[in-house]
Structure formats: structure tokens, C-alpha cells
Amino acid sequence: MHDVNASRAANAFAPLTASAVLVNAVGLHARPSVKLTQCAKSFVAKIEFALAPDGPWTDAKSPVKVMRVKAPQGATLHFRVAGPDGKAALAAVLALVHDGFGEA
Amino acid sequence: MSNSSSGNVGIVIVSHSSKIAEGAADMVRQMVGNAVPLAWTGGDTDGGLGTNVAGILEAIEAAWSPAGVAILVDLGGAETNSEMALEMLAEDRRARVVVCNAPVVEGAVIAATESSGGSSLAAVKRSAEEFYA
Numbered sequence: 001m002h003d004v005n006a007s008r009a010a011n012a013f014a015p016l017t018a019s020a021v022l023v024n025a026v027g028l029h030a031r032p033s034v035k036l037t038q039c040a041k042s043f044v045a046k047i048e049f050a051l052a053p054d055g056p057w058t059d060a061k062s063p064v065k066v067m068r069v070k071a072p073q074g075a076t077l078h079f080r081v082a083g084p085d086g087k088a089a090l091a092a093v094l095a096l097v098h099d100g101f102g103e104a
Numbered sequence: 105m106s107n108s109s110s111g112n113v114g115i116v117i118v119s120h121s122s123k124i125a126e127g128a129a130d131m132v133r134q135m136v137g138n139a140v141p142l143a144w145t146g147g148d149t150d151g152g153l154g155t156n157v158a159g160i161l162e163a164i165e166a167a168w169s170p171a172g173v174a175i176l177v178d179l180g181g182a183e184t185n186s187e188m189a190l191e192m193l194a195e196d197r198r199a200r201v202v203v204c205n206a207p208v209v210e211g212a213v214i215a216a217t218e219s220s221g222g223s224s225l226a227a228v229k230r231s232a233e234e235f236y237a
Contacts, residue, residue: 034135034217041221063217064234 013045015082016090019053021074024100028071032101037063039096045083047093053078060093113219113228114141114167116175117212118160118182120153122146128176128209136216143167155182160189164201172200172225174232176211200225206232 022028028036040047040060048057051071057080058065071077077097081090115132119125125146132142143166148154160175167173175190177183186203193201202225204211211232218231 030213031135034213037217038136038220041223061221062231062234063214064231 013082013084013086015080016086017053017078017080018090018094019076019078020094020097021076022071022097023073024103025073026103027073027075028066028069028077030067032103033063033066035101036060036093036096037066039092040089043083043085043089043092045081045086045089047089048080049093050078050080051075111171112140112169112222113171113215113225114143114164114169114173115212115216115219116160116163116167116173117142117144117146117208118155118163118175118186119144119146119178119208120155120182121178122151124178124208128212131209132212132216135213136220139220140216141167141169141173142216155185157185157189157192160186161192164189164193168197170200171219172202174215174219174225174228175201175203176206176208176215176232177203178208182208202229204229204232206235210235 024032037060047060049060050057058069060066079090079093117125117128125144129142129144143163145159145163149156164173175186177186183203190198190201204215215228215232218228
């Protein structure tokens with residue numbers, strides 16, 4: 001259901017992009033990956049991220065795919081978001097990264 | 105979407121070792137939170153290593169959700185006993201319980217993450233099984 005909504009939304013809305021640096025010590029390991037996925041899933045928008053501004057893009061709503069990126073501390077996460085709630089979604093994921101996923 | 109646990113797919117962890125089952129459940133609770141019905145069972149009826157159908161049935165009951173229940177298992181008997189438990193369920197419930205082909209610890213965390221976002225039973229199973237894809 002989500003996927004159908006997301007692709008429909010992605011077609012109708014221009015993608016928003018922004019980036020943030022991973023500040024938490026362990027990078028995008030298991031626990032932050034779960035938090036990012038949960039956050040992304042709470043929005044209709046299609047949310048992707050990459051370690052480079054031109055991809056390859058990873059679906060931020062897939063916990064397995066997010067963990068496979070193994071992004072280390074100091075890496076820049078480039079987000080690409082498209083959907084009716086894209087603006088709020090982008091703000092939420094950026095806040096999560098800036099916040100170090102609530103970890104020290 | 106909904107934060108109430110009742111609407112989300114339930115997760116059942118079945119291991120030969122009660123310590124592994126309990127530990128995997130701890131990881132799910134800590135990493136994913138409380139938005140997902142969760143139950144675990146491990147060990148045979150004498151407290152040794154093994155699995156038992158009655159324990160699995162109890163766990164399915166404890167984690168029951170109208171959205172269904174995804175079971176994560178470790179080795180051989182955990183799977184066959186889970187399938188046996190599944191066959192003992194009432195028909196309307198049986199259709200809403202699946203055994204995932206995924207590693208028990210990782211699969212449980214991923215399945216619960218998927219469930220916590222309100223995903224369907226099929227999506228939860230698919231996501232857990234992505235580990236072997």
C-alpha cells in the first residue's frame with residue numbers, strides 16, 4: 001500500500017533534496033537504521049538516501065537496505081524526498097541525523 | 105501510522121534455546137519499541153534445548169493481532185514444530201500466521217521494524233526474508 005502511494009506521490013511532486021552529516025559515533029548501524037526506517041515509514045512520501053549526491057539511492061523505508069549501506073560516522077547522507085508530506089518528511093529525517101538518532 | 109500495538113502484526117520468536125529467544129525479544133523491544141505485539145518461546149517442556157508445540161501455540165496467542173503473526177525460527181525442529189502449531193490453529197487464524205524464512209535474531213528485528221510502521225503481514229514477511237535475498 002505504501003509503495004503504491006509513494007510512487008504515485010513521487011510522480012506528482014518534485015523531489016526535495018538535502019544532506020546531513022552522520023554525527024553519532026557508530027554511524028548508521030542497527031539501532032539508528034531502525035529509527036530512520038520507522039521515521040521514514042511514518043510519511044507517505046518516497047524517501048531515499050545516498051552517500052553521494054548522485055546516488056546510488058537506498059529506500060529509507062527498508063530496514064535491511066538501510067543497514068546494508070553501513071554508513072560510517074562522518075559520512076554525508078544525501079536525502080531525496082518526494083510526496084505530499086515531503087517537506088515534513090525531509091525535516092524529520094534531517095532532524096534525526098543531526099540529533100545523532102538520540103545517541104551520544 | 106497507528107502507535108497502538110493492537111493493529112500491528114505480531115512477532116513470535118521460536119528458538120531451541122530460551123536464552124536466545126528471550127535475548128532476541130530483548131533486542132526487538134530495545135531497538136524497535138513497544139508498538140508491536142511480541143512473544144517468545146524456547147526450550148523443550150523439561151527446560152532443555154528444544155522447542156515444543158504447546159509453547160509455540162501460547163506464544164502465538166500472546167502476540168496475536170488481527171493483522172496476523174509472523175514467526176521467526178532458528179533450526180529444524182523450531183520450524184517443523186511451528187508448522188505443527190500453525191496447523192492446530194482455527195482455520196481463520198491459520199491464514200493469518202506465517203513462518204518467515206529468515207535468521208531468527210536479525211529477522212525478528214527487521215520484521216518488528218516493518219510491523220511498527222503498520223505494514224501488512226505479507227510486507228513484514230517479505231522484509232524479514234530480504235536478509236537471504
